[in-house]
Amino acid sequence: MEKHSRMRERTAVGGSVYEPPTAQQGGSPADLFGEASRLFAAERYGEVREMLSSLPSLSDASGDASEGAAPPAAHLFRELRYVLAASLVQLGDYEAARAVIARIRESAPEHPGAALQEIYIEKAEGRTRTELAHLKALIAWLEARLAEEPPTGLAVYYRKFLAESYSLLGSALTLAGRAADGVEAFLAASRLEEDGAQSIAEYSNALFALNYVSEGERAPFAGLLAGFDGFFCREDRVPLMFHAHERLRIGYISPDLRHHAVAFFLLPLLRAFDRGRFDVFCYANNREDAVSRAMAQQDGVVWRNILGLSPDDAARLIAADEIDILVDLSGHTSDNCLPVLARKPAPVQITGLGYMGRTGLSTIDYVLGDMVLDADAADVGSERPLCLPHSHFCYLPFVAMPDAAPPPSLTRGFVTFGCFNNYSKVTDEMLLLWRRLLEDVPGARLLLKSRLFGSAEGRELAAERFRRLGLDASRVELRGFSADYLAEYADMDIALDTAPYTGGLTTCEALYMGVPVVTLKGGTHGARFGASLLRNAGLAELVAESAAQYAKIAGLLAASPETLAMLREKQRDILLASHLMNFRRYVREVEAAYEAVWREWEERDARTGR
CATH class of the missing domain: 3.40.50.11380 (Rossmann fold)
Known part of the structure; x- marks a missing residue:
């Protein structure tokens, strides 16, 4: 499956704990908070847990030693709990984190950090629908606080949480197949973020998410790529x-x-x-x-x-x-x-x-x-x-690959189309094209595998989208990530590539497992990855120039069990003999390109008279 399509994701509290103004006051709680914050920023979460979990005032549910403290000290105890909760989330100890978050809410029901940590837990557990709802509520609450007159004294604190919330929203929307909205959310995070490096990272997230957006929805983002260079002097x-x-x-x-x-x-x-x-x-x-x-x-x-x-x-x-x-x-x-x-x-x-x-x-x-x-x-x-002159990259698997299995249609009596690409790559246009295939091929099924489908909420989100587009969800099987995914190519007859963001390693693996991949050649460098892979694999006949041709190629394959059986038997050998896996020729071609651009640089440098 697609291992390189991913966005930069923030760790809890943006990778560090923001120190609110009251934490600068003296006393041991402030010292403890400072040390905990330092350890958290260094990603030493286990040490934070060890240091703070031993304090009865933070972890004992039967009482609270900070209840009678002066307001600044009480605030610090609450923020210490927040650092502890964030560390527990990073360590994956969600049950303990929820218990600490509950203690925070006893004295501060609307604590934005507590809400954010709950959202991180929802994200980790794959509860994408709940995550989206809670992110929207938290963003609305933070924006309302920042719009208050007179301005809140916690404006910097809230603004940091708001930037982080928009970043998480961008990630969740993109995962759910709403990439254009994800781009907008990442851009909002970049504008809000006062840390320069993180602002760059959020803008970079937006550019990455833009690859998932269908070509018809990209017009509002026409100048986005050129804007990235403006971050640097x-x-x-x-x-x-x-x-x-x-x-x-x-x-x-x-x-x-x-x-x-x-x-x-x-x-x-x-x-x-x-x-x-x-x-x-x-x-x-x-x-x-x-x-x-x-x-x-x-x-x-x-x-x-x-x-x-x-x-x-x-x-x-x-x-x-x-x-x-x-x-x-x-x-x-x-x-x-x-x-x-x-x-x-x-x-x-x-x-x-x-x-x-x-x-x-x-x-x-x-x-x-x-x-x-x-x-x-x-x-x-x-x-x-x-x-x-040939492929821009060379596929050289360094893990043991299972043997190719016979096409499942030979024993099932129906054809299974499939796609193991990241679901974020599946645009509405792609789903409509796949719906057409299912309508044209009697009894055919569609197998999709991606991270979103590892939870009930993720599958529900996908099913709602299918219903909106008229795709019969009863003919679609959804599977989450698994370590043995290569063996699952035995459950697929024909792989369907996505567009405009095509598969990379996913395509190579499917081909190596004997599964033919149908791809749609796009009009840009990135949208032609699938076409390049298939042509260099010696399988140019699987490259479509239009959506109609894509459906035709897939339909012809589905109607030819003899071709599917032959490809399962011969396709790996075809691949091994192709440009795509000829690593010695590939390296010579890359090295020749390096030397050519270096000569060009030397000639240009000589003309400048350095």
């Missing part, structure tokens, strides 16, 4: 010193140098690069796992972990390593490194692999693509298309 860029190396120095930077979809596509470039012509550096903005260690141990790879570094410090580190070409692998996905690339720590910068298009940064010179993605793209300004 030329004066913040890192000074670069002239240097010459025997070998080109390539840097890969990402929060996903771990067990993640990006690793599938980066691994060929780490395993097979020409060590006589290139030095490779990896900058991991993530906690590391076994896959990270495997990548770090590749011969000739220099590994740096930049988690926790500021963008300035990370950029200076990259500049000190004298990187010639820096390749961003995450775009606007979660915990991305775009603020680092905005500081231009390398002479040439490229984005690709982990994202589906341009980032909006003027400091990025190229977008890695291919002749399918960028056949008619304009070669102007920044983020120019860097077209490889």
Whole structure:
């Protein structure tokens, strides 16, 4: 399933606890609050629990030692409970968190932090409908408090909670298939957020969510991409010193140098690069796992972990390593490194692999693509298309894959269409097209699998949407996430790709499991990912140029059990022999592109007379 389509999500209280004005008063409660806040900001939630849970005045439900305290002290005890509740939520101890939240509400029924922590619990438990309702109520309450005259003394406090609430609303709306509303919510969070880095992150969230929006709904967001560059100043860029190396120095930077979809596509470039012509550096903005260690141990790879570094410090580190070409692998996905690339720590910068298009940064010179993605793209300004002759990425699975199973229709007597793409990618237009397929193919079923469907409320939201669009919910099976999802391709005859945001790793996995994937070729780089994958997999006949052709291809497959059986038997071999999995050719083509853009930079640099 789609592992790289995700938005940056805030941790409870935006990753840190805001210290209200009264917490600055003296006394041990204030000292304790300060220490708890420091530990929370450092994500040391277990230490917060250990320190605060042992205090009877905070955890004992039979009494409250703070009841007779002076108002400032009573307020601090309440805020200490809030820090404890937020830590418990982060630790996943929701029962204990609810008990602490109940204590907060005894003295402050409308405490916004208590409400927010309850919402985080609802989010974690998949109660998306309840989460949406409570977010809207909390946002209305906070906006009413901020509109009061005279202004409330807690305006900064409330504004921080309001920004966070809008961010959570954006995430929930996008998950529920309302991406355009999600974009608006993220933009509201960005405008409200007074922390500059978080404001950038929320704007980045909006740009990511925009990929889920159908093309017909994108007009109101026409200038959104160009606006991202305005967050950064030329004066913040890192000074670069002239240097010459025997070998080109390539840097890969990402929060996903771990067990993640990006690793599938980066691994060929780490395993097979020409060590006589290139030095490779990896900058991991993530906690590391076994896959990270495997990548770090590749011969000739220099590994740096930049988690926790500021963008300035990370950029200076990259500049000190004298990187010639820096390749961003995450775009606007979660915990991305775009603020680092905005500081231009390398002479040439490229984005690709982990994202589906341009980032909006003027400091990025190229977008890695291919002749399918960028056949008619304009070669102007920044983020120019860097077209490889074949696939823009190479699929190299590093986990054991199950054997392909026979098409289920052979024994069931009906065809099962399916999609394991993130449900956020499923637009109303896509559902209407799938409804048409179900109407055209007697007895056919539709199998959908995504995070939203792991809860009753998520399934109810989807069913309501199906009814609104006239899609017979009785013919649709909804499944949540599971660790053994690859084996579930045995329950699907034909995979249906989404548009305009197509599948990536999901498509590769379906093809490898012998399931044909029908895709609709769009008009932009990102909307052609599926077309590029299928053409480079040797399955160009599964690429549709229109919605009508998409339905026709899927219908013809459904009517041909012999073709489905043949593909289950032969498709993996077709894939293994294709451009999509020829990692040695792929690496040579990428390296040739690196050398070409470096020569172009040297020629341009020479003309400037540096």
